[in-house]
Amino acid sequence: FGESDGYPSEAGIIADSIFLFNYTKNLAGKNYIFIWGHSMGSGIAIAVAMELSMKNMPPAGLILEAPFNNLIDLITQSPYSAAWRWTPWFNVFLKQSISRSGLQFNSDKNIKLITCPILIMHAVDDEIIAISLAKKLRDAALSANRDVTFISFAAERGLLHKNINKASELPLILKVFFHKMNE
Incomplete structure (x- = not known):
């Protein structure tokens, strides 16, 4: 949030990210600019890519x-909400709280409007965001005929939520994905 005005919000982070993208694009000239989002940042990355796609840029x-498909599913399937999920008021309270917060993270809707190639990577043993949510996100993109590559990493590798960067094949995965731009 840093030097931004107002209060932190999803819309404000998206606006700041679009500003940063445009600034970088001006510096990069004709070079390719990619957006990379991890975990909660995937929701922002998807929203930014959707906004830019809607502007034909x-x-x-x-x-x-x-990544995850939407905030409600993320919270509902989180191990941290297990103690309250059984209560009859959990879903109502959750939806009201999300609505009041101004956070949406409707990535499963936004991804359908993205016009660039998409690479989704997720570890099967991710203990923070279940891989099933990434698969729902992938399926939403595929339902809109988006160009999606989905890579899962076996649980035995122990990559969990934040160690995909340690996968030995990551450079090759990225090289193949980047090569799509030259096809």
Whole structure:
């Protein structure tokens, strides 16, 4: 948030990110600019790529690491909400709280409007965001005929939520994805 005006919000972070994208694009000239979002940042990355796509100036590609489909499913399936999920008021309270917060993170809707290639990577043993949410996100994109590559990393590798960057094949995965821009 840093030097931004007002209060932190999803819309404000998206606006700041679009400003940063445009600034970078001006510096980069004709070079490709990709957007990469990890975890909660994937929701912002998707929203930014969607906004840019709607303005006919999408990034060269969108890379999502350990993403989720929407905030309600993320919270509902989180191990941290297990103690309250059984209560009859949990879903109502959750939806009201999200509505009041101004956070949406409707990535499963936004991804359908993205016009650039999308790479989704998720570890099967991710203990923070279940891989099933990344698969729902992938399926939403595929339902809109988006160009999606989905890579899962086996649980035995122990990459969990934030260690995909340690996967030995990551450079090759990225090289293949970046090569799509030259096809």
